[in-house]
Amino acid sequence: MIGILSRRFGTPSRRSSLLASSGKSSVLESFVGRDFLPRGSGIVTRRPLVLQLNKIDEGQQDYAQFLHTGNKKFTDFSAVRKEIEDETDRVTGKKKQISPLPINLSIYSPNVVNLTLIDLPGLTKVAVEGQPDGIVQEIENLVRSYVEKPNCIILAITPANQDVATSDAMKLAREVDPKGERTFGVLTKLDLMDKGTNALDVLEGRSYRLQHPWVGVVNRSQADINRNVNVNAARLSEREFFATSPDYAHIHGRLGSEYLAKLLSKQLETVIKARLPGITSMISKRIEDLEAELDHLGRPTAIDAGAQLYTILELCRAFDRIFHEHLDGGRPGGDRIYEIFDYQLPSALKKLPLDRHLSLQNVKRVVCEADGYQPHLIAPEQGYRRLIEGALNFFRGPAEASVDAVHFILKELVRKSVGETKELKRFPTLQADLAAAANAALERFRDASKKYVLFLVDMESEVERVGNPTAAAVDRYTEDHFKAISTNVSSYISQVCDSFRRTIPKAVVHCQVRQAKQALLDHFYTKVGRYETAEFARLLDEDPVLLERRQRFARRLDLYKSARNEIDSVLWAR
Numbered sequence: 001m002i003g004i005l006s007r008r009f010g011t012p013s014r015r016s017s018l019l020a021s022s023g024k025s026s027v028l029e030s031f032v033g034r035d036f037l038p039r040g041s042g043i044v045t046r047r048p049l050v051l052q053l054n055k056i057d058e059g060q061q062d063y064a065q066f067l068h069t070g071n072k073k074f075t076d077f078s079a080v081r082k083e084i085e086d087e088t089d090r091v092t093g094k095k096k097q098i099s100p101l102p103i104n105l106s107i108y109s110p111n112v113v114n115l116t117l118i119d120l121p122g123l124t125k126v127a128v129e130g131q132p133d134g135i136v137q138e139i140e141n142l143v144r145s146y147v148e149k150p151n152c153i154i155l156a157i158t159p160a161n162q163d164v165a166t167s168d169a170m171k172l173a174r175e176v177d178p179k180g181e182r183t184f185g186v187l188t189k190l191d192l193m194d195k196g197t198n199a200l201d202v203l204e205g206r207s208y209r210l211q212h213p214w215v216g217v218v219n220r221s222q223a224d225i226n227r228n229v230n231v232n233a234a235r236l237s238e239r240e241f242f243a244t245s246p247d248y249a250h251i252h253g254r255l256g257s258e259y260l261a262k263l264l265s266k267q268l269e270t271v272i273k274a275r276l277p278g279i280t281s282m283i284s285k286r287i288e289d290l291e292a293e294l295d296h297l298g299r300p301t302a303i304d305a306g307a308q309l310y311t312i313l314e315l316c317r318a319f320d321r322i323f324h325e326h327l328d329g330g331r332p333g334g335d336r337i338y339e340i341f342d343y344q345l346p347s348a349l350k351k352l353p354l355d356r357h358l359s360l361q362n363v364k365r366v367v368c369e370a371d372g373y374q375p376h377l378i379a380p381e382q383g384y385r386r387l388i389e390g391a392l393n394f395f396r397g398p399a400e401a402s403v404d405a406v407h408f409i410l411k412e413l414v415r416k417s418v419g420e421t422k423e424l425k426r427f428p429t430l431q432a433d434l435a436a437a438a439n440a441a442l443e444r445f446r447d448a449s450k451k452y453v454l455f456l457v458d459m460e461s462e463v464e465r466v467g468n469p470t471a472a473a474v475d476r477y478t479e480d481h482f483k484a485i486s487t488n489v490s491s492y493i494s495q496v497c498d499s500f501r502r503t504i505p506k507a508v509v510h511c512q513v514r515q516a517k518q519a520l521l522d523h524f525y526t527k528v529g530r531y532e533t534a535e536f537a538r539l540l541d542e543d544p545v546l547l548e549r550r551q552r553f554a555r556r557l558d559l560y561k562s563a564r565n566e567i568d569s570v571l572w573a574r
Contacts, residue, residue, distance in 0.1 A: 027217060030231060038084055045120065046098045048103070052104070060110060153264070156173045159192075183211070185214040187215070202214055291557065315427070323414065363489075402453070414520075437523060442516065446512060453504050456504065
C-alpha cells in the first residue's frame, strides 16, 4: 500500500495522502482518531478522498463537512462513512469503477494537527467482476499522478505477513523515488504473523533497507471493529502489544501509530523548513501577480454616496482622457477628421456642376426668367442673384456632408474610447449611460455645426454688386452680354469656393471637435450631480462575471497572505 505526505503550499496546513489496501484504512483513521472510512472486500476506495484535518480549541465537538454538501455539519461519523459511499457511487456507479474526481472532506477536532490526507484507491493485480480490463493500469496511473510529485513524502504500507520484496507499494515507491529520499515504510499486521516469526529483519533494516526507518503498527482487527472498539482503545492495545512482546519490546519506543505520526510530523517539518525560502519567494510572486490583477480589475466600490460620486467622476475622466488622446494624436483615429478637410471636401467642391449652371444657355434662361415681362435696363440684378443663389445651393451638400462625416468619426472615437477605458468594463450600466450621454452631446454639436455652416453658405448670397452693371441696354440680350454675366458670377463663386475651403473646416472644428473636447460630458455631469444614492448604486452595479472574478482573486490573495504570515511566524521562531 502506498501513501503520500505532502505540503500544500499557499495554506498554513500540512498535507498528506494515503492509498493502498491492507491496513490502509486503520492507519489513516489512527491519524484522525475516528472511525469514518468505508470498509469491505475488494477495492473500497474508488475515488481520491482529500481529507483536511483542522485543529480546533479544546472542549469543542468534533464535526465534519463535505465540499459537495455546502455548510452541512456531520457530527455522526457513521453518517460521514455513508456519505463517502454514496458520493463515490454517484460518480463511479456500483460496479467497482474508479474516478480521479476527488471527494473533499474536512474534519474539525481538538485531537488532530493541521494536516491534509489524500486517500487513494489501493493497487490491485486483477480486475474483479464488473470492472473493466484496464482497471489495473488505470489505478496505477492515478496513484502515480500523486506519488511522482517531488514535493510528496511517500508512505509505503505493507502487511508484515507478506513478502516486502514483492510488495507492489514498495515497487512503485522505488520507481518514483529510486534514492528513497521521500519514502517511509510501514509494516502492518505484526500481530497476525505466524507463530515463531517476526519482522525484525525488516524493521531493523537488514532485509530491505530504506533511508528512513521502518515503523511497525498494530491496527484494529476486523473483530475489534465489529465489537466497536474505538481508535483510542486500539492505541492502548497497540502500545501494550509492543511493550510486552519478546520480539519487539527492545524497540517498542520506535513502533506504533503514535510514533509514526511523530516521525512523519518531524520529517514534514524538516522538509518544509528546508524549502521555506523557495516557498516564500513563490508566494510573494503570486501575491504580486494577484494584486496587479486586482488593480487591473478595480478595487471594491464604496457604499458612501460621496465616494460613489467621486468614483463615477473618476471613471468619466478616465474615458475623457482616452477620447482626448484619440483626437490629439496619442491614439489613432483623430487624423481621419483632417482627411475630410484635405481630401473629401475639396473633392466634393470640384465635382459641383457649376460649369453647367453657368453655361450660356442656363445663364440666358435664368436672366430672362428673372426679367419677366420687363427687360432689365442696365444690369440684370435679379438674374445675378438667382444665378448666385443657385450656385450657392450646390455648396450646401458638401458642407452638410463634412459635418456628418466628422460626426460619424467622433461617434466612432467615443465607441472606441468607451471600450478602451478598462475601468468602465466593471460597470456596464455606467458604461452604457456614459456612451449614450456622449452620443447625445455629439448630436447637439452636429446640429449646431450644420446650422452654422449653412449660415455661412447663405450669407454669401448677400452680395451688392457683381461685375460691371453699366452695360448698354442695347446689348442686354447679346451672346457677349450673357458671357459677361457668366464670367462675373463664376469669378464670384470661385472666390466663395476658395473661402469655403477655409471656413467650413474652421466652423466644423469649432462647433464639433472643439466642443467634444471641452464639453462632451457636461450635461452628464450635471445630471449625475442631481442623483440620489440609489442612482449611484445603479450606475456602479458591476458586471457579475468580473465581480465573481475579482472576489475569487481576492480570496486567493487572502490565502497567500495568510500563508506568508504563517511562514514568517515560523521563520521568526527558528
